[in-house]
Every structure is written in structure tokens, then in C-alpha cells.
Amino acid sequence: MSPKKVAVEVEGRQLALSNLDKNLYPAFTKGEVIDYYVKVAPTILPHLKDRPATRIRYPDGVDGGSFFEKNAPSHTPDWIRTQTLPTPGSSKGRTELDFIIIDNLPTLVWCANMAALELHVPQWKVGPRGAVHSPDLTVFDLDPGAPATIMDACKVAHLLRELLAGDGLDSYPKTSGKKGLHLYVPIKENDRTSEYAKECAERLASAHGDLVVSRMEKRLRKGKVFVDWSQNNPAKTTVAPYSLRAAQSPSVSTPVTWDELEGCGSTSDLTFSPEEVLERVDEHGDLLAPLLDNPQRLP
Incomplete structure (x- = not known):
């Protein structure tokens, strides 16, 4: 494994965390971002549960540009919950996307390791078999x-x-x-x-x-x-x-x-x-x- 990567186990899932000393803010590192999300996980996860997440990623930090990511990238681990949902009016012409649902700590840590600083969710949930519920x-x-x-x-x-x-x-x-x-x-x-x-x-x-x-x-x-x-x-x-x-x-x-x-x-x-x-x-x-x-x- 690259010296810039650290292998960790999070609730039974194996993760390779990378570039932990890289500044994602001028004075706040990726390691500190992950640490914050780990510590706040018991409080944030209930608000993310069952809601398809749009992540805003800053791979080069807040001064290096960002992009919205709705679709699960091809390298998403198979243990992360995803749900295919319709995306009418998509600016990229996609009729549906595979959304990540951040239901547990390993998924939250994986997103933070992908420099997903911001996590955005809709006002509705997805059921266990993929049914889209009305807003709650x-x-x-x-x-x-x-x-x-x-x-x-x-x-x-x-x-x-x-x-x-x-x-x-x-x-x-x-x-x-x-x-x-x-x-x-x-x-x-x-x-x-x-x-x-x-x-x-x-x-x-x-x-x-x-x-x-x-x-x-x-x-x-x-x-x-x-x-x-x-x-x-x-x-x-x-x-x-x-x-x-x-x-x-x-x-x-x-x-x-x-x-x-x-x-x-x-x-x-x-x-x-x-x-x-x-x-x-x-x-x-x-x-x-x-x-x-x-x-x-x-x-």
C-alpha cells in the first residue's frame, strides 16, 4: 500500500484512507475532516438515513474547485447502499442515477475520504426496497x-x-x-x-x-x-x-x-x-x- 494510504477497519469494513495530511481547508486537513465526521456520526447519520445523498467534493481542497456528485462512482465498494432513482430534467441528460445512501459509519468515512466535504439530501426518503416516499x-x-x-x-x-x-x-x-x-x-x-x-x-x-x-x-x-x-x-x-x-x-x-x-x-x-x-x-x-x-x- 502507498505510504500516503492508511488501512483502517471501520465497523468491519476495510477502508484505505489517503492523503490524511493534505489541507482541504487552508488550516484543516483531510484527516481532521474524517475525524470530525467520525465524531459527529451518531448525530448526523439519523438525518442522512434513507435519503439519497448528493456529495460536493473538493479533491484539491476548498481553493481547488469542486463538483457535485450524485451518481455512485464506478469504484464504489459493493457494501455501500445504492439506489437507482429517476432524475427528470437532469442537466446531463441522464434519466436515472445510482445514488449513495449514507446509512452507516463506514459509508460516511468513505465519503469523507473522497473529499466530500458537503453532504446534501432531499426532504424525502427511500424505502428498503427502493420505493420513493412522499416528503416528511x-x-x-x-x-x-x-x-x-x-x-x-x-x-x-x-x-x-x-x-x-x-x-x-x-x-x-x-x-x-x-x-x-x-x-x-x-x-x-x-x-x-x-x-x-x-x-x-x-x-x-x-x-x-x-x-x-x-x-x-x-x-x-x-x-x-x-x-x-x-x-x-x-x-x-x-x-x-x-x-x-x-x-x-x-x-x-x-x-x-x-x-x-x-x-x-x-x-x-x-x-x-x-x-x-x-x-x-x-x-x-x-x-x-x-x-x-x-x-x-x-x-
Whole structure:
């Protein structure tokens, strides 16, 4: 085996980890990326389970370019769960792809070793025999348009929380790991999530037009927060809770409390490193655990 490769056994699976000292961020190595995902695995895996994963890979680090990978590459180990799923409207003209489903620690480590820094999943699951289920999550992506910031997204999150509560729904926030916030509503499986999310965004924009925009056009977003409902489209994905994000310093899409959003005084209050996220998990457990076991009925 090459001296740059290390043979490890992970839950009975043999893996060859490579280039562990290579910087994938300016001051964070591939070995540290893998170590983070190993440590956060008990918390992230339930949010990845049964959801086909789109990986964003950075083989030469965050400064070296990236590519989206939906299809399982030809060298994917045969013990990794894959599922052939239709991909209507694919930009590459493929009608179906073999998606990887990250259901266990060896698969998570294998993906991290492939420099898949970011893990994105849809709002629906695949059954044990490959049946595509209806969405069990509704998500809102609160995206501030400069000069608006995540502070403005916090205000919109509270307004959206109140609107959803008026419909009898509890909602749960996380940072995007970049400049915005995501708000999740766990639901009983339902095919109307996209329609409902769009309606909520439009209601919010109608009531708070000085702060909120619900339409896609970028020219409308300056100084406002775009409530992006479109990630409920079954063909789209959202970065998974606890996933790393690509930036100059490693950041994480981090579950937060409503009190933290209320008390946020600056952008740095909602920026979390991998180390900080692991400390938060030790302190709080999984703040998004209700997404796993608290389905609610859409109105």
C-alpha cells in the first residue's frame, strides 16, 4: 500500500484512507475532516438515513474547485447502499442515477475520504426496497440579500415561526453554515409540501414586504431576506444538518435554539467550527431530534 494510504477497519469494513495530511481547508486537513465526521456520526447519520445523498467534493481542497456528485462512482465498494432513482430534467441528460445512501459509519468515512466535504439530501426518503416516499420534511431557506445579513434572517425566522405556529406547526432552525438560516417542519408524509411552503413564503412577503421577498428574481432580493421555498421540490436537496461547508475556515450547518436566534448580536454568534459543533452536541444533544420523531399534519 502507498505510504500516503492508511488501512483502517471501520465497523468491519476495510477502508484505505489517503492523503490524511493534505489541507482541504487552508488550516484543516483531510484527516481532521474524517475525524470530525467520525465524531459527529451518531448525530448526523439519523438525518442522512434513507435519503439519497448528493456529495460536493473538493479533491484539491476548498481553493481547488469542486463538483457535485450524485451518481455512485464506478469504484464504489459493493457494501455501500445504492439506489437507482429517476432524475427528470437532469442537466446531463441522464434519466436515472445510482445514488449513495449514507446509512452507516463506514459509508460516511468513505465519503469523507473522497473529499466530500458537503453532504446534501432531499426532504424525502427511500424505502428498503427502493420505493420513493412522499416528503416528511418541509424546509425554508432564509437567504439574505446584501446588505441584509443573517441578523435579518433571524428576524424573518421568528416571523415565519409565528406564521407556522398559527397553522399549528412547530419549526426548528439551523444555520446554513454560510450566510443564511434553514427552518424545518417535520410532517406526516405529504406531497403538498412545495405548494404549502410557497404559500407560506407569499403570505410572509405580503405581510412584511419591507423585509421579505418570496420571488426568485435576484434583483428583488437586495436588502431583503429571500424565503426560498423551492428546496421542497423533490428534485432538490438541502445541506444536511451537521454537514461541513466549504469556506476559508471549516464551518458547519448547525442546529440552533430559538433563544440563540433571539439573542444573536452579530454574524459570528451564528458561525460554528467543527470543534464547537461537537461541544454543542455534548451539551445539547441533537437539537433537531424532533425532525426524526415528531411528524405533524400539514393544514
